[in-house]
Amino acid sequence: MPKKIQNFARSALVKPITINEVEYVKQEAKIVYLLECLQKTPPPVLIFAEKKQDVDAIHEYLLLKGVEAVAIHGGKDQEERSRSVEAFRRQEKDVLVATDVASKGLDFPDIQHVINYDMPDDVENYVHRIGRTGRSGNKGLATTFINKSNDESVLLDLKHLLIEAKQKVPPFLAELCSESEKYLALGGEHGCSYCGGLGHRITDCPKLEALQNKQASNIGRRDYLANTAADY
Incomplete structure (x- = not known):
């Protein structure tokens, strides 16, 4: 993490532990692979996507597969966003699909798994996203999908963050x-x-x-x- 974020984490969190996994997933296979990733941990799970239309597509797909999911993004009105957030916070829903509107300012207890359907264009946004799990002495899992469509400079930053955190760097990322x-x-x-x-x-x-x-x-x-x- 950048030094500024490390200092904030030390002051605000108690023994945070996040395990990062980076998966190479072809663009057309990402939405199907989500179901497999959801099997890795119990709920609650946060899924982040960059585009509003992707959030809607993921949400619809999960509902069709029987997953209790809600979605929020800037295109939804405030009342609908509030209902979705409260249902997820009360654990009436297992999965929240969102754009970065949920990466800052919203607090959810006991998030077990953060899935980055898209790697964000800024490493700091990545840090904010995965920081939603692994709090209060609990272990958390963060899974990020990357492929050749991602900007190489962002992938290089991701590679070095994994190295600094002493996390496993997959071969396709280590080669960059x-x-x-x-x-x-x-x-x-x-x-x-x-x-x-x-x-x-x-x-x-x-x-x-x-x-x-x-x-x-x-x-x-x-x-x-x-x-x-x-x-x-």
Whole structure:
């Protein structure tokens, strides 16, 4: 995890443990493979997809297969989203399918499994997603589907996050190598997959940390302006 996220995790969580699994799944086979992944753990399970139409397609498919599932995304009205969230939180439904609207700001207890139907375009979003499981001293499982349609730079970041977390790196991901890594391999050094700089890894990248701090500052400023406007 980036240093900023590690610090937040240490302050907010108690002995979090997440086991990451990365699966190479062809695009056309992903929705069928979901059923097999759902057998790995008991509910509740969170499934993340990038597109609203994929969320709807997954939800419909699971319902047809007899899975107790609900879905939320930005295209659904607030009342429908609230009903779905509450049904999942009360464990009346076993599976919640969602876009990244559920990766931040919504708290669900005892999530057993997070499935990334799509690898997000930003590694920080990946960290937020899988952080929904493995809390309060419990073990959690995170499964991510990747294939050749994913951007190579994101896959390289994923590879280094798995290495840093001492997780198993599947062969098809381990074979990926950036130009800077190829150069560094000749000298036996390690560098950063985010900026390509020498002498540090992605978890200590000053450029990535500066970007995250800027984003956090912008969010804080927007919140302040919103509160100020509300006061008037």
